Amino acid sequence: QVQLVQSGAEVKKPGASVKVSCKASGYTFTSYGISWVRQAPGQGLEWMGWISAYNGNTNYAQKLQGRVTMTTDTSTSTAYMELRSLRSDDTAVYYCARIHYGDLDYWGQGTLVTVSS
Amino acid sequence: SSELTQDPAVSVALGQTVRITCQGDSLRSYYASWYQQKPGQAPVLVIYGKNNRPSGIPDRFSGSSSGNTASLTITGAQAEDEADYYCNSRDSSGNRGYVFGTGTKVTVL
Numbered sequence: 001q002v003q004l005v006q007s008g009a010e011v012k013k014p015g016a017s018v019k020v021s022c023k024a025s026g027y028t029f030t031s032y033g034i035s036w037v038r039q040a041p042g043q044g045l046e047w048m049g050w051i052s053a054y055n056g057n058t059n060y061a062q063k064l065q066g067r068v069t070m071t072t073d074t075s076t077s078t079a080y081m082e083l084r085s086l087r088s089d090d091t092a093v094y095y096c097a098r099i100h101y102g103d104l105d106y107w108g109q110g111t112l113v114t115v116s117s
Numbered sequence: 118s119s120e121l122t123q124d125p126a127v128s129v130a131l132g133q134t135v136r137i138t139c140q141g142d143s144l145r146s147y148y149a150s151w152y153q154q155k156p157g158q159a160p161v162l163v164i165y166g167k168n169n170r171p172s173g174i175p176d177r178f179s180g181s182s183s184g185n186t187a188s189l190t191i192t193g194a195q196a197e198d199e200a201d202y203y204c205n206s207r208d209s210s211g212n213r214g215y216v217f218g219t220g221t222k223v224t225v226l
Contacts (some may be wrong), residue, residue: 035215037160044220045152045160045203059213075210092159095159103150103165110159 002026011114012086019082019112022096029077030054031077033099036081037069038092040108046092050078050099056102086115121149121218122205127226129194137189139204139218147207149187149218151180154201163202165191191223199225 006023022034035050049060051070058070069082079096094111095105121141128133139149148167152160162171164180177192187206191198204218 035217044201045154045205045217047205047215047217049214058184061214101166103162104152104160104205105162105165106170107159107161 002098002106004098005108006094006096006108006111008111009114011116014086014088014115014117016115017032017082017084017088018086018113019080020094020096020113022079022081022108024077024098027098032075033101034070034072034079035104036068037095037097037099037104039095040089040092043092048081048094053079063076083113086113088115093114121206123202123218123221125203125219126222126224128226129132129225131190131196132193134190134192135166135223137163137191137223139187139189139206140185141206141209141216141218142185142186143206143216144182144187146209148182149180149204149206151178151187151205152203152205153198153201155199160203176197177197194223194225196225199223 003025005023009038030053033050033052036048038046048060051058053072067084071080096108151164153163153210154160163178165172168180179190202221208214209218
């Protein structure tokens with residue numbers, strides 16, 4: 001069965017960076033893309049971007065351009081999302097999700113990232 | 118980026134029908150997908166494409182689209198359908214990205 005398992009919760013200081021991992025299993029990793037979505041406390045879903053696990057092509061949300069990098073390691077079927085220059089409003093649950101023809105059909109369990117001094 | 122607008126909250130009596138709408142310019146060109154999210158859980162895809170349900174999603178969930186509006190209909194709402202619902206579609210600004218709707222809280226009375 002398809003599973004996406006994310007790394008554990010993180011607490012970071014403003015200005016620091018965080019790197020969240022998303023390990024995929026149960027399907028051919030390079031046949032699908034991975035999208036990242038975040039949700040601030042009590043707020044809605046925010047699309048952050050996606051990466052092709054086939055060729056590494058990326059597309060980032062305009063508001064995160066320059067601060068976010070998405071990568072994959074095909075040898076371990078793992079996707080990564082790094083966010084730099086963290087601010088308090090980056091505090092959120094970060095989700096990875098598998099992309100199937102543009103739709104997010106399987107999701108990770110979420111990773112809480114707290115940015116606090 | 119483009120925006121997708123949803124009503125913040127709707128309520129429905131148990132067993133009745135509720136329609137959730139999503140409005141945005143990008144919907145004139147692209148289908149919306151719909152996600153259900155219960156408190157403390159990851160979202161779940163319930164409708165994609167013209168009107169397709171992933172395996173395991175009850176057939177009381179259906180989707181439709183007209184002009185700049187996409188709709189998710191729950192026919193015969195059950196208590197377990199109480200959740201937040203989000204639409205999602207391509208960003209029509211040309212950057213190949215996606216955008217989520219503002220979300221609708223569905224309460225089953």
